[in-house]
Amino acid sequence: MKSSYECVVIGGGPAGMAAAVAAKRNGIKDILIIEREKVLGGILNQCIHNGFGVHHFKEELTGPEYSSRMIDLVRAENIESLLDCMVLSVDTKDRTVHAISPEHGYLQIKAKAIVLAMGCRERTRGAIRIYGSRPSGVFTAGTAQRLMNIDGYMPGKKVVILGSGDIGLVMARRLTLEGAKVEMVVELMPYSNGLPRNTVECLYDYNIPLLLSHTVVQIHGKERVTGVTIAKVDENGRPIKETERFVDCDTLLLSVGLIPENEISRGAGVQLDPMTQGAIVGESYQTNVEGIFSCGNVLHVHDVVDFVTEESSVCGEGVARYIAKNLQNEITHKLTPGEGIRSIVPQTINLNNLNEKVKLYMRVKEISEKRAVVASIGDQIIAKKRDIKFLPAQTVTLELKKKDLLTAAGNEVVISVQ
Amino acid sequence: MFDICIIGAGIVGSAIAKELSKYQLHICWLEKGEDVSVGTTKANSGIIHGGYAAKHGTLKAKLCRRGNELYRQWVNDLHFPLDMIGAFVIGFNDEDKAVLQKLYENGIKNGVKDLQIVDGDFVRQKEPHLNPDITCALYVPSVGITSPYELAIALAENAITNGVELRLNSEVVAIEKEKDHFNITTHYTPLSVHFDYPKNIKAKMVINAAGLHADDVAQLVGLHDFKIHPRKGQYLLFDKDQGPLVNSVVFQTPTPISKGILVTPTYHRNLLIGPDAQDVLEKQDLATDASNLARVVETAKKTLSTFDLRKVITSFAGNRAASDRGDFIIEESKVDGFINVAGIESPGLTAAPAIAEYVIDILRNKGLAFTEKSDFKAHRKPYHHVALMNKEALNALIKESPNYGRIVCRCETVSEGEIDEALKRPVPIDTFDAIKRRTRAGMGRCQAGFCTPRILEILFDQLHMPIETISKNVKGSEIVIGRTKRALEEEK
Numbered sequence A: 001m002k003s004s005y006e007c008v009v010i011g012g013g014p015a016g017m018a019a020a021v022a023a024k025r026n027g028i029k030d031i032l033i034i035e036r037e038k039v040l041g042g043i044l045n046q047c048i049h050n051g052f053g054v055h056h057f058k059e060e061l062t063g064p065e066y067s068s069r070m071i072d073l074v075r076a077e078n079i080e081s082l083l084d085c086m087v088l089s090v091d092t093k094d095r096t097v098h099a100i101s102p103e104h105g106y107l108q109i110k111a112k113a114i115v116l117a118m119g120c121r122e123r124t125r126g127a128i129r130i131y132g133s134r135p136s137g138v139f140t141a142g143t144a145q146r147l148m149n150i151d152g153y154m155p156g157k158k159v160v161i162l163g164s165g166d167i168g169l170v171m172a173r174r175l176t177l178e179g180a181k182v183e184m185v186v187e188l189m190p191y192s193n194g195l196p197r198n199t200v201e202c203l204y205d206y207n208i209p210l211l212l213s214h215t216v217v218q219i220h221g222k223e224r225v226t227g228v229t230i231a232k233v234d235e236n237g238r239p240i241k242e243t244e245r246f247v248d249c250d251t252l253l254l255s256v257g258l259i260p261e262n263e264i265s266r267g268a269g270v271q272l273d274p275m276t277q278g279a280i281v282g283e284s285y286q287t288n289v290e291g292i293f294s295c296g297n298v299l300h301v302h303d304v305v306d307f308v309t310e311e312s313s314v315c316g317e318g319v320a321r322y323i324a325k326n327l328q329n330e331i332t333h334k335l336t337p338g339e340g341i342r343s344i345v346p347q348t349i350n351l352n353n354l355n356e357k358v359k360l361y362m363r364v365k366e367i368s369e370k371r372a373v374v375a376s377i378g379d380q381i382i383a384k385k386r387d388i389k390f391l392p393a394q395t396v397t398l399e400l401k402k403k404d405l406l407t408a409a410g411n412e413v414v415i416s417v418q
Numbered sequence B: 001m002f003d004i005c006i007i008g009a010g011i012v013g014s015a016i017a018k019e020l021s022k023y024q025l026h027i028c029w030l031e032k033g034e035d036v037s038v039g040t041t042k043a044n045s046g047i048i049h050g051g052y053a054a055k056h057g058t059l060k061a062k063l064c065r066r067g068n069e070l071y072r073q074w075v076n077d078l079h080f081p082l083d084m085i086g087a088f089v090i091g092f093n094d095e096d097k098a099v100l101q102k103l104y105e106n107g108i109k110n111g112v113k114d115l116q117i118v119d120g121d122f123v124r125q126k127e128p129h130l131n132p133d134i135t136c137a138l139y140v141p142s143v144g145i146t147s148p149y150e151l152a153i154a155l156a157e158n159a160i161t162n163g164v165e166l167r168l169n170s171e172v173v174a175i176e177k178e179k180d181h182f183n184i185t186t187h188y189t190p191l192s193v194h195f196d197y198p199k200n201i202k203a204k205m206v207i208n209a210a211g212l213h214a215d216d217v218a219q220l221v222g223l224h225d226f227k228i229h230p231r232k233g234q235y236l237l238f239d240k241d242q243g244p245l246v247n248s249v250v251f252q253t254p255t256p257i258s259k260g261i262l263v264t265p266t267y268h269r270n271l272l273i274g275p276d277a278q279d280v281l282e283k284q285d286l287a288t289d290a291s292n293l294a295r296v297v298e299t300a301k302k303t304l305s306t307f308d309l310r311k312v313i314t315s316f317a318g319n320r321a322a323s324d325r326g327d328f329i330i331e332e333s334k335v336d337g338f339i340n341v342a343g344i345e346s347p348g349l350t351a352a353p354a355i356a357e358y359v360i361d362i363l364r365n366k367g368l369a370f371t372e373k374s375d376f377k378a379h380r381k382p383y384h385h386v387a388l389m390n391k392e393a394l395n396a397l398i399k400e401s402p403n404y405g406r407i408v409c410r411c412e413t414v415s416e417g418e419i420d421e422a423l424k425r426p427v428p429i430d431t432f433d434a435i436k437r438r439t440r441a442g443m444g445r446c447q448a449g450f451c452t453p454r455i456l457e458i459l460f461d462q463l464h465m466p467i468e469t470i471s472k473n474v475k476g477s478e479i480v481i482g483r484t485k486r487a488l489e490e491e492k
Helices: A014-025 A042-046 A063-076 A141-151 A166-177 A196-206 A263-267 A305-323 A402-407 B011-020 B059-078 B094-109 B120-126 B148-161 B211-220 B240-245 B290-303 B348-365 B391-400 B416-424 B432-439 B452-463
Strands: A004-010 A031-034 A050-052 A080-082 A086-091 A096-101 A105-116 A120-122 A138-140 A158-162 A181-186 A214-220 A227-232 A245-248 A251-254 A258-260 A292-294 A333-337 A341-345 A357-364 A368-377 A380-390 A396-401 A412-417 B002-007 B027-030 B087-091 B116-119 B136-140 B165-167 B170-177 B182-188 B200-208 B228-238 B249-252 B262-265 B271-274 B312-323 B329-332 B338-342 B407-409
Touching: A004 A014, A004 A305, A014 A031, A014 A042, A014 A063, A014 A105, A014 A305, A031 A105, A042 A063, A042 A141, A050 A063, A063 A305, A086 A263, A105 A305, A105 B391, A120 A141, A138 A141, A141 A166, A141 A251, A141 B452, A158 A166, A158 A214, A166 A181, A166 A196, A166 A251, A181 A214, A181 A245, A292 A305, A305 A357, A333 A341, A341 A412, A357 A368, A357 A412, A368 A396, A380 A396, A380 A402, A396 A402, B002 B011, B011 B027, B011 B148, B011 B348, B027 B170, B027 B200, B059 B148, B059 B348, B087 B094, B087 B120, B094 B116, B094 B136, B116 B120, B120 B136, B148 B165, B148 B432, B170 B211, B200 B211, B211 B228, B211 B312, B211 B338, B228 B290, B240 B271, B249 B290, B271 B290, B329 B348, B338 B348, B407 B416, B407 B452, B416 B432, B416 B452, B432 B452
Parallel strands: A004 A031, A004 A105, A031 A080, A105 A292, A138 A251, A158 A181, A158 A251, A333 A412, B002 B027, B002 B200, B027 B165, B087 B249, B200 B338
Antiparallel strands: A086 A096, A096 A105, A120 A258, A214 A227, A227 A245, A341 A357, A357 A396, A368 A380, A368 A412, B087 B136, B116 B136, B170 B182, B182 B200, B228 B271, B228 B312, B249 B262, B262 B271, B329 B338
């Protein structure tokens, strides 16, 4: 085990692997991926359904297939990985990663560049404050997914799912296929929070009701869940008392949002964007802390893994550029969410670091039809993309060309839905 | 034949067991729950009170102050969580100040020596985030915080190491008084791991420390002279980034209507607010609800307005064992040899060590011989906590047992080695929550989302029991229902 590397990547999921592969292909020889599990692949390994890779590999793959393609690339590039190892902190003074593993004990590994690719965690019952008793049978959807798909255990047989996030939808189908009865999916918002494809393929195809503008207000049961009280919510998302009703079930699955896992980033002084809850990054995915980069779900929660691979590859190129001392620090342009836009990644640009263009990943605030996302500097429109429908659950991408940024007068790019 | 049978393994039973284990006595200790500390002990504020609040002359007042002192001695041998961070009782006007003055005087009478009435500036210097309108406070440096279940576990482990025979999952269902002993019948409901416990126990004396159920147990020998009323208190627990908002325990000046809500860091530096007080019908009713907790939040905001409700990790409720007598009931009952230790509501956690001393006095007065054991082990080894260890210690530990290098709970940095260790300690545990209480795995912001499957695996490996028998806590709270492909097939 060496004690210093050119680049250390924290997290061996799709983001970490893509960043490492890209850095290697751009001339960085000395890369280490640190992964807490005993295998690379991250959360993809438990996503045994298909639908991955349509953009990136141009074919439909399952999660494990997608991850094994990435692992093959990591192997082919001879990138070193350290498995079963947990990173505890990053010390920015001497850019050192502190970690522990059963095999190596306490490790301190120096790096010229560090990529944060730790992924995200699920929002819990406590975080959305569902009250009631505290019996067994309340799971986050991802935990239930892991129990079923990796460990081979059934979490329950009569299930209510709160939240129409993609994992919740996929689990509704998975549980049904295993013989459980999914009573309903309950969603606080007046629209589904998952991809339209998942709403159709996982719920409608199995006759699972989706109750919009509803929530779970109370959990019942002493030992095991015996039921939940659900209620309709008003336009402010507050439960309407008169609409409360009891639903008999033994399991409640929560698919109520993902939170980028940025404890290490915070400890390292990385500035976070309150909208994405991930780092504020430049066009090369560099953070405000010198030599520290961030990509994947720890940066912002993605809806499709193909975008993770794409953005992480740009991050890896940025790392290579940084190590070769070709990455400029200054910010030439700032990206500001305008009307209808919730978040934009990356948040800043240095034109000199761009080859030809920069791709932006955005989330809209609400559903809209036959609109366009428009990027403008002052009065000048520099990019525009029409779509039939924009959904909060779906990433919107937009490319800005370097030459357009160069010629427009001003350094604040405002993106809005028009 | 046992010399003594202790019923109940909350903090009171644990303190009594620990104190009695010093002597040459044959002691059986029965607990209905799956672990020690699983009743009132596991869900309260975790405060080691100063002793100024309980009315002078009551047992509560006397035993609270003594308990506070004893914990500070016991911690040296038993290494339980204890941090004497001090407390403020805050006031906003002259009316409050008058109440604080009364508390001060009561405290002095109770033997609390370090009390001070201070002004708002003094408070703000120590607690810059509190309400700027605070004008006065009672400052009590000798108030501490603990982790109540870890505290009870520490005492229980020491008791067991010194020969006390603890039987978990053993509910007392009948007690018959014979001439010189009691016949005690238990109902044993094992979870994953089964022990060969005899159903009937003979003991010369019984100590009833059954907490919320002390009246039910007393009734088994025909005693009907007190009632325990469950009084529910609800809490909100916040993530650790909210912990630094307060440095000490902050109470509000009690009014005739309300005792106020406390705001405190926990021993592990989360932020805790609560509890309210609500009489409930059912002893097992531990449900939280939105309207009560909304009031808790509103009241707490009077103390500290800047906590972030989005950082709530969990809500929980505990039931206090309030009696109809108002004070602690610690006495030999009308049934010879049957000692009641009941109605131990706040400050019961603080008073527990002194309650144990008091019980020993009762037994001594009855003529029980207390001969000290020559091989008594006063010391109890603390658990390893990877999160708190330095690099050198950690390296040495991982070299010896590599599992300490494998983190299974990422929020609280808990290793597989710590879980292995918890399973090897004196209290024979086999549930999730028991592991959580000892190691903190699952206590963090992801609330066991990440570690649940891993802990299931470890329990499976260590206990060799089918995974579908592994419970969250009580029987019926199993985590999974069986294998995929099989669990629901078999049912058809």
